[in-house]
Amino acid sequence: MDAIADNRRFWLACNAILIVLHIFGLYFYVRYGFDHAVAELWAVVMMIHMLEFPLAFIAVRDRGVRWGTTIMATLIFGFTWWVPTRRGVFHA
16 A cells, blocks of 8 residues: 555546546536536535645645645645645655
8 A cells, every 4th residue: 555655656647637627627617517417526526625624734734835735735636635745755
């Protein structure tokens, strides 16, 4: 498990998938509202990311990450940002 958890390429691939979800989610939301499944999935992911804020602040508090960076990165990437940052895979 540690091999995957410390693998930078794995976390970057997860973040790339989230970027694609954000792009398609925003597109389908603007185009169809929440009548499209991708827009609904995107909204659920965004809500989950917002619920992760307290965990993210706790996870990276000793890494010297600014609060604005923590909020934006967690909102965009969620745990695929703060877990590797806590482990030192991503540098603050």
